[in-house]
Structures are given as C-alpha cells and as structure tokens.
Amino acid sequence: MGGKLFIVMYHYIRDLIHSRYPEIKGLDVRLFRQQLEFFKENFTVVSMEQVIEAVKGKAVLPDQALLLTFDDGYMDHYTYALPLLEEFGFQGAFFISGKVLETHSLLDVNKIHYILASTDIQSLVSDLKEKMDDYRGREYDYPSTAQLWNEYAVDGRYDGKETVFCKRMLQTVLPEPLRAQISSDLFKKYVGITEEKLAYELYMTPEQLKTMQRHGMYIGIHGYDHYWLGNLTTEQMKEDISKALEIMDGFIDRTEWVMNYPYGSYNRDVLDFVQKQGAIVGLTTEVRLADLDEDPALCLPRFDCNDFPPKSKKYMRQ
Ligand SMILES: [Zn+2]
The missing domain is CATH 1.10.533 (Death Domain, Fas)
Known part of the structure; x- marks a missing residue:
C-alpha cells in the first residue's frame, strides 16, 4: 500500500558558466529551474516525512510521487537550491558527511x-x-x-x-x-x-544547514568520511557511521533517521548496523523507480537529475 516513488539525486547545482570551474560535472541553475517546472507539471513532489509515513504503512503516496535528494552538503544547495525550492513550495532532503561539518576539510x-x-x-x-x-x-x-x-x-x-x-x-x-x-x-x-x-567555498556551514532545516528542509546522514561503506571492515564501518550520528545529532531524530550511502555502497552488515541505530529509510544509487511495497526501505533506488528533462527522458525507460 506504500506506493511507487521517483527519487531524484542532485550533486553540484550552480551558475556553471560564471563559476570558477565551469568543467565541473554539475547541473546549471537555469536547467534546475526548468526541471522543477517539469516536476510541478508532471509529478507530485512529496516530503521525506510523507515517505517515512508510507514506509511505516500509515499512508499511501500520491500518484507520480517524487522526492528530491541532494548529496554532500554543498554551498550550492544553500545558494541555488534552497531559494528555488521555497519558490516552488518543494521540500528537499540534504545529506552532508559528518567530517565536513566537523572539520570543514575537503573530502x-x-x-x-x-x-x-x-x-x-x-x-x-x-x-x-x-x-x-x-x-x-x-x-x-x-x-x-x-x-x-x-x-x-x-x-x-x-x-x-x-x-x-x-x-x-x-x-x-x-x-x-x-x-x-x-x-x-x-x-x-x-x-x-x-x-x-576550496573546502570553505564548497560546503555549507552548520549554521547554514540549520537554516535549511528551519526552512522545512530535511537533513539526513551521509557517513562521516564519505567512504565506500561496503568495502570497509565491519569495525571501520561501524565507527564511521557512529561518528556521523554523533556529529549530526542536533539535525536528526536518532530513532527515525535517513541513511544515504556514500557512492551507493553498502552490504548486509551496513544494513544491519544502520537499522539497529534507528535508520528507517536508506538511499542507494541503483537507478530505477522505487516501489515501497517491494523494495526494502533501507535500499531505495534513485534516479540521477540527468535522467529527467531538460537533460534527458531516461527516467521513462528504467
Ligand atoms: Zn556523496
């Protein structure tokens, strides 16, 4: 009864042609606006709270439900995504690695x-x-x-x-x-x-992340060191996630939080551990439509923003 869900993944979103590194693989802010227009016409953008209710079986998602997710905690998200999301009345879910927030060092x-x-x-x-x-x-x-x-x-x-x-x-x-x-x-x-x-130019500060949250945005966990969690020893993996949870404590509900696996990397041990620590939803980088009635809630697939207009229509084929 949960329903189907298009989950979209974003990384860099910026005014590419005027930026210092125009070759960076990012989405130009003009195309981002066009994409939000397209979503407004063709989908119902839902909040993470709605997804969590659906995962718990307490609600059904609307037809053409779509969730917006933003990885790595870039300043781009504060500068370009937040104002446009507010303009459209959409929620975004943002995932920053603990190390960035704690030490502001470059991943x-x-x-x-x-x-x-x-x-x-x-x-x-x-x-x-x-x-x-x-x-x-x-x-x-x-x-x-x-x-x-x-x-x-x-x-x-x-x-x-x-x-x-x-x-x-x-x-x-x-x-x-x-x-x-x-x-x-x-x-x-x-x-x-x-x-x-570069690290100071690139990532949001804790204050900016708090501002995001005050504006109704959802904040989740993206590891501490941004490691491939599925390739670590169990001990290293547990340490990484525990450190992330500690640093992010003021941003999340420890009994019901969302995990976003860096590089989409996880294994059975990772799933067991995050579940024990209170994760309710997990986001991967497997590319297809999520089905909350079929997919385990800790392994929900996502599309890339390049899979949707104005970049492409790949989302229709996967
Ligand atoms: Zn990442």
Missing part, C-alpha cells in the same frame, strides 16, 4: 571532481599510473597497473572509462593513506587553489 570525492575539472583526462591517467607505479611496493602493495586498468576502466552511466578508472583508484581501490596522498599531490598540481580554501 577525497571532491578533490577528484576538481582535479577532473582542471585538466584533460589523458594527462591525468598517465600521471596517476606513474604515481601508482612509483609508490608500489614501498609502503603499500596492490596489483599491477595493467591488472587494475583491466578491472576498473569500464564506462559508467555518465563517465568514460578513463574517468571511472581515476575515480575508483582514488576513492576506494588504492590503500587509504596513499590514495589521499596521491589525490592531494594531483590537486596541488592541477587545481591552483589550496584544499582548505
């Missing part, structure tokens, strides 16, 4: 985006491969570059295989302190701004 995921936006992919791939060969066997060991290339260089939905390879190496495949080190080296070489300055 690896964002270092990689800015490196990609600052150079051509061929130079980046050859630089990265060189560094991988350089560091191999010194303090860390990992498979040969050729073997990793064969395994991880595969085309993604919106990324070419070279980009996917760089992202995977620096997000999760290379051992932890090393991948942070290489990301920082490449960041320094290509981006032309310190990590600290």
Whole structure:
C-alpha cells in the first residue's frame, strides 16, 4: 500500500558558466529551474516525512510521487537550491558527511571532481599510473597497473572509462593513506587553489544547514568520511557511521533517521548496523523507480537529475 516513488539525486547545482570551474560535472541553475517546472507539471513532489509515513504503512503516496535528494552538503544547495525550492513550495532532503561539518576539510570525492575539472583526462591517467607505479611496493602493495586498468576502466552511466578508472583508484581501490596522498599531490598540481580554501567555498556551514532545516528542509546522514561503506571492515564501518550520528545529532531524530550511502555502497552488515541505530529509510544509487511495497526501505533506488528533462527522458525507460 506504500506506493511507487521517483527519487531524484542532485550533486553540484550552480551558475556553471560564471563559476570558477565551469568543467565541473554539475547541473546549471537555469536547467534546475526548468526541471522543477517539469516536476510541478508532471509529478507530485512529496516530503521525506510523507515517505517515512508510507514506509511505516500509515499512508499511501500520491500518484507520480517524487522526492528530491541532494548529496554532500554543498554551498550550492544553500545558494541555488534552497531559494528555488521555497519558490516552488518543494521540500528537499540534504545529506552532508559528518567530517565536513566537523572539520570543514575537503573530502577525497571532491578533490577528484576538481582535479577532473582542471585538466584533460589523458594527462591525468598517465600521471596517476606513474604515481601508482612509483609508490608500489614501498609502503603499500596492490596489483599491477595493467591488472587494475583491466578491472576498473569500464564506462559508467555518465563517465568514460578513463574517468571511472581515476575515480575508483582514488576513492576506494588504492590503500587509504596513499590514495589521499596521491589525490592531494594531483590537486596541488592541477587545481591552483589550496584544499582548505576550496573546502570553505564548497560546503555549507552548520549554521547554514540549520537554516535549511528551519526552512522545512530535511537533513539526513551521509557517513562521516564519505567512504565506500561496503568495502570497509565491519569495525571501520561501524565507527564511521557512529561518528556521523554523533556529529549530526542536533539535525536528526536518532530513532527515525535517513541513511544515504556514500557512492551507493553498502552490504548486509551496513544494513544491519544502520537499522539497529534507528535508520528507517536508506538511499542507494541503483537507478530505477522505487516501489515501497517491494523494495526494502533501507535500499531505495534513485534516479540521477540527468535522467529527467531538460537533460534527458531516461527516467521513462528504467
Ligand atoms: Zn556523496
């Protein structure tokens, strides 16, 4: 009786052509407005509270129900999304990693985006491969570059295989302190701004997040360090989520909160743990329509904003 639900995922939303990094993979604010117009005409935008009621079996979602979700806590969301959401009378659900809120340091995921936006992919791939060969066997060991290339260089939905390879190496495949080190080296070489300055430009402050909440926006959990939770040891995974819950305590209801798995990565252990900690809804990056009567509430699939007009009509085919 819960109903079907289109969940839309956003990352960067900005005035791209006037921004410092126009190559960043984001949605231009003009297209965002057009997309909200399209949703107003064709869908019923619902709040997270309505979704939670439906998950509990206490309500049924309207036809063509659609939920808007925004990942990573970008300042973009405060500057561009909040005013437009208010104008349309829509709620957004916002997910920030605990570490960002606590330390205001730049996450690896964002270092990689800015490196990609600052150079051509061929130079980046050859630089990265060189560094991988350089560091191999010194303090860390990992498979040969050729073997990793064969395994991880595969085309993604919106990324070419070279980009996917760089992202995977620096997000999760290379051992932890090393991948942070290489990301920082490449960041320094290509981006032309310190990590600290970018972090302050990039993310919302706790006060801005509070303002979002006061304006009726929903705030949820997106891990602490923005790790691939499904690739961590159980102990590391529990520590990451526990730290996130602690930092985000003032923003969430500990008995009924929403988990948004960074990179959509989770496993059975992650699901068991978040459930025990009080999560009621979980958001993945599997791309399709959610069905609250069929899908486990802790594994709801989402579409990308690029799957809807004015970018495309892919949402109709999935
Ligand atoms: Zn994220």
